[in-house]
Amino acid sequence: MRSGTRHTRRVATASFVGTAIEIYDFNIYGLTAALIFGPQFFPTFSPVAGTLAAFVTFGAGFIARPLGSVVLSHLGDRVGRKSTLVASLVIMGAATFLTGLLPTYAVIGVWAPVLLVVLRLVQGFAVGGEWGGAVVLGVEHAPTHRRAFFGSFTQMGNPVGIVLASLTFVLLTTYLPADVFSSWGWRIPFLASIVLIGIGM
Numbered sequence: 161m162r163s164g165t166r167h168t169r170r171v172a173t174a175s176f177v178g179t180a181i182e183i184y185d186f187n188i189y190g191l192t193a194a195l196i197f198g199p200q201f202f203p204t205f206s207p208v209a210g211t212l213a214a215f216v217t218f219g220a221g222f223i224a225r226p227l228g229s230v231v232l233s234h235l236g237d238r239v240g241r242k243s244t245l246v247a248s249l250v251i252m253g254a255a256t257f258l259t260g261l262l263p264t265y266a267v268i269g270v271w272a273p274v275l276l277v278v279l280r281l282v283q284g285f286a287v288g289g290e291w292g293g294a295v296v297l298g299v300e301h302a303p304t305h306r307r308a309f310f311g312s313f314t315q316m317g318n319p320v321g322i323v324l325a326s327l328t329f330v331l332l333t334t335y336l337p338a339d340v341f342s343s344w345g346w347r348i349p350f351l352a353s354i355v356l357i358g359i360g361m
Contacts, residue, residue: 168310171301175294176313176320178249181356182287183321184328185256186221188349189280191329193218196346200264201273217277224284232289241297245290252286253357255279260350325349 197217198210205213228248236244259279265272294314302310328349336345 168301168303172298172310172313174245175298176317177359178245178290179294179314179317180321180324181353181359182249182252182290183318184324184356185252185321185353186283186287187322187325188256188328188353189221189259189283190218191325192346192349195329195333196342197276199342200266201276203265213273217273217280220277220280221284221287224281225288228285228288228290229292231285233292236289236293236296241293241300245293245297248286248290248293249357252283252290253353255282255286256350256353259283260347260353328352 193214194211197214198205198207201217202210202213232244232248235247256279259276262275262279263272268275291314294317295311298313299307299311332341332345332348
């Protein structure tokens with residue numbers, strides 16, 4: 161019985177941590193879109209239009225979420241939820257890390273915003289597949305009379321990921337000079353995602 165309880169807690173913790181990491185990845189993009197992506201990736205637009213274009217790329221992630229949910233949920237039923245959740249974590253982390261390495265418009269021209277949108281779509285696809293799978297995994301491994309409780313751990317990971325993303329930007333904007341942050345400091349949260357993936361794995 162103890163072994164079963166320990167296993168259930170591990171699954172719930174994994175669902176919580178995995179969701180927190182994926183939501184962190186998903187939301188650092190939104191914060192960067194508000195602060196950086198306009199001038200860095202849409203410099204030919206006016207400041208207002210550049211910011212709006214950056215938010216359009218942010219919205220692209222939500223377009224891909226339903227597709228990721230359908231595809232990865234289907235794979236979860238066929239090949240196993242654990243493998244699918246690991247895949248979604250790796251896909252999300254890779255897209256986030258590559259966003260941190262992405263050259264700006266000044267370096268590769270129009271390919272910069274194109275690649276930014278592609279990576280955002282990949283992020284949306286991954287987080288869409290992670291969410292439902294994590295809930296089902298938690299519920300499947302929970303005791304019959306505590307399924308709602310253990311299923312809630314995935315939902316609890318959501319605000320934690322948002323807070324983690326926000327705190328990261330508060331620290332960076334507080335301790336880095338503005339020119340350093342706009343030049344390369346904004347990339348740190350994206351590159352740090354590789355460490356969080358290691359923790360999640």
